[in-house]
Amino acid sequence: MTTLKTPFKQRLWNQRLLILMSIPFVIHIIVFRYFPIAGWIMSFQNYKPGRGMFDQEWVGFKQFQLLFTDPYFFQTLRNTLAMAVIKLAMGTFFSIFVAILINETGKGIFKRSVQTISYLPHFISWVVAANLVLEFLAPKGLLNGFLQLIGVIDDPVLWMGKPELFWWIIGWSHVWKTCGFGAIIYLAAMTGIDPQLYEAADIDGAGRLSRIWHITLPGIKPTIIILLIMNIGRLLEAGFEQQYLLKNGLVQDYAEVFTIYILRYGLQMMRFSYAAAAGIFKSVVSVVLIFTANKISERLGEETLM
Amino acid sequence: MKVLKGNVYDHVFDTIKILLLLFLVFITLFPFINILAVSFNDPLDTITGGITIFPRIFSLVNYKDIFENPHILRATLNSVLRTVIAGLLHTFCTAMVAYTLSRKEYIFRIPIASIYILTMYIDGGLIPTYFLFRGLGLINSFNVYWIPGITSAWNLLVIRTYIKGLPESLIESAKIEGANEMYIFLKIIIPLCIPVLATIILFTAVWHWNFWWDTFLYCSSDVNLSTLQYELMKKIQSANSAFSGTSMADAFSRADAAMKSGGSVTPKSLRAAMTIIVTLPIVMIYPFLQRFFITGLTIGGVKE
Numbered sequence A: 001m002t003t004l005k006t007p008f009k010q011r012l013w014n015q016r017l018l019i020l021m022s023i024p025f026v027i028h029i030i031v032f033r034y035f036p037i038a039g040w041i042m043s044f045q046n047y048k049p050g051r052g053m054f055d056q057e058w059v060g061f062k063q064f065q066l067l068f069t070d071p072y073f074f075q076t077l078r079n080t081l082a083m084a085v086i087k088l089a090m091g092t093f094f095s096i097f098v099a100i101l102i103n104e105t106g107k108g109i110f111k112r113s114v115q116t117i118s119y120l121p122h123f124i125s126w127v128v129a130a131n132l133v134l135e136f137l138a139p140k141g142l143l144n145g146f147l148q149l150i151g152v153i154d155d156p157v158l159w160m161g162k163p164e165l166f167w168w169i170i171g172w173s174h175v176w177k178t179c180g181f182g183a184i185i186y187l188a189a190m191t192g193i194d195p196q197l198y199e200a201a202d203i204d205g206a207g208r209l210s211r212i213w214h215i216t217l218p219g220i221k222p223t224i225i226i227l228l229i230m231n232i233g234r235l236l237e238a239g240f241e242q243q244y245l246l247k248n249g250l251v252q253d254y255a256e257v258f259t260i261y262i263l264r265y266g267l268q269m270m271r272f273s274y275a276a277a278a279g280i281f282k283s284v285v286s287v288v289l290i291f292t293a294n295k296i297s298e299r300l301g302e303e304t305l306m
Numbered sequence B: 001m002k003v004l005k006g007n008v009y010d011h012v013f014d015t016i017k018i019l020l021l022l023f024l025v026f027i028t029l030f031p032f033i034n035i036l037a038v039s040f041n042d043p044l045d046t047i048t049g050g051i052t053i054f055p056r057i058f059s060l061v062n063y064k065d066i067f068e069n070p071h072i073l074r075a076t077l078n079s080v081l082r083t084v085i086a087g088l089l090h091t092f093c094t095a096m097v098a099y100t101l102s103r104k105e106y107i108f109r110i111p112i113a114s115i116y117i118l119t120m121y122i123d124g125g126l127i128p129t130y131f132l133f134r135g136l137g138l139i140n141s142f143n144v145y146w147i148p149g150i151t152s153a154w155n156l157l158v159i160r161t162y163i164k165g166l167p168e169s170l171i172e173s174a175k176i177e178g179a180n181e182m183y184i185f186l187k188i189i190i191p192l193c194i195p196v197l198a199t200i201i202l203f204t205a206v207w208h209w210n211f212w213w214d215t216f217l218y219c220s221s222d223v224n225l226s227t228l229q230y231e232l233m234k235k236i237q238s239a240n241s242a243f244s245g246t247s248m249a250d251a252f253s254r255a256d257a258a259m260k261s262g263g264s265v266t267p268k269s270l271r272a273a274m275t276i277i278v279t280l281p282i283v284m285i286y287p288f289l290q291r292f293f294i295t296g297l298t299i300g301g302v303k304e
Helices: A008-014 A016-044 A062-069 A071-103 A109-123 A126-137 A142-149 A163-191 A195-203 A208-219 A221-233 A240-246 A249-255 A258-268 A272-299 B007-039 B043-047 B061-067 B070-102 B109-119 B126-135 B153-164 B168-176 B181-192 B194-210 B213-218 B228-245 B248-260 B267-301
Strands: none
Touching: A008 A016, A016 A062, A016 A272, A016 B070, A016 B109, A016 B126, A016 B181, A062 A272, A071 A109, A071 A163, A071 A208, A071 A221, A071 A249, A071 A258, A071 B007, A109 A163, A109 B007, A109 B267, A126 A142, A126 A163, A126 A240, A126 B007, A126 B228, A126 B267, A142 B007, A163 A208, A163 A221, A163 A240, A163 A249, A163 B007, A195 A208, A208 A221, A208 B007, A221 A272, A240 A258, A240 B228, A258 A272, A258 B126, A272 B126, B007 B267, B043 B267, B061 B070, B061 B267, B070 B109, B070 B153, B070 B181, B070 B194, B070 B228, B109 B153, B126 B213, B153 B194, B168 B181, B181 B194, B194 B267, B213 B228, B228 B267
16 A cells, blocks of 8 residues: 555645545534534533623533423423334334235235325425324314214314323324335335245245244344334434424423423523533433444344444 | 135235225325315315315415415525525535545545544534524524535435445546546536435435424524425414313304404415425425435445
């Protein structure tokens, strides 16, 4: 390698164009993605806007103490985790379910049409999806109309006003929006399964269901695990848009998730340092979750992300 | 159970499978068709309920009302602008950095890649980001729509993986002929990367078209910076806050009030029409999206 012998300064000069093409964007990324992390110091202060970052009152861990003694914080943690787990479980299950259904259908116009239609909700915004959900569940909406028609209920039900249903509405609307698109990746994994396995199963006289159970599902196991790991890292995200758009005063106690909590304390109540502390909690737990999940999958001898 | 084996068993299985797939199609499309019918139905008639697939009394008043609203027109313009600017700029800049990282001899290759990859795991959070944006003068500025997302780690990795799959000899021979890095990027790499770049332009554009959170956080006090999604979101919020009024009777009395006030357009019908307007561009580019995203996903799946 001749490059190794070239002095560093000489290489810098030779690569000046590469540097020019990348360093400005690296500076941009450092400003926009790393400066906010440096801003974490504000959670050890009683931050007042209008003063410099270091010209503030230092309060140590007071904000974190307040955070961990706030009952609403635990309520938020519960909601966030509950909805994240519901969405993860239902989303994974139905994506695999749809993938299997499509995979069992022979190539043709029917298969292609079903696939094309099933992706559509993925590409529309949550704002649109939320409006569809609200219309569907409205007092005079489609669900009430249908249930009244078949005589299950007499009077319309205010579905969106029932706190005990909110998590499930989030879960089902998540399934509606993502199961078709989520199926793609499992379908791709299914095409990688050796067709000889299916032929052997046919010779053994295995039925369709047992083929799915003994060949298809084990074949996509690595994909399932890798996607679960990726999603576990995002557990505390739980998607705030969906909750923000669907929540209302009646279900407040079950709808508030971390991002909304931070928004309410930070930008509405002006408790900036407190909200920043809540944000740090969220980020740190997320990173810990990602690394833990990765370690677990390493132990299991499965593929890892990093 | 032995009887069910063989053809009969397969037949039952296939029937159930097709019924389930038809149900999937129905449940996916029906809400859209219903909202389309509502958007073209007379708003006062809609209040009485029961609209399913077709409008009962055809009317264009909902759309007319929206297109006569200067705020909405402004918001549409902003949405289109941010989508086009951010989609193109993001893809170009990300591809440029991705190219430099694909050059094995580049001295800063590993540090830069690490800086990017780390951003996939650590997030500074809402509040520090807000104060950073404020310090940079991005609050109530159109710039907040395109400056923060000029490059991103995920797309960078996707494009770099694609570039690495290109034959090295192309770049080598260009170098021997004296082409510089910028020339190689613009004249060789970009044309060869069209499939992956098109995918990323489309995905970024869809993302920007659908995004409303930044309008809400950073631009909500300036109506001239509003976007279509945010306008629809505000309408949904006001519908939701009506729930705080608690009772069903309340909801019905508001509907009555809307009827009596003689105002021809109701919030419900307006929301329906806006939903259709916001969804239409996505449906229009859908064939292209579909063609490209499989490629995009397979490339994304190839991680080292």
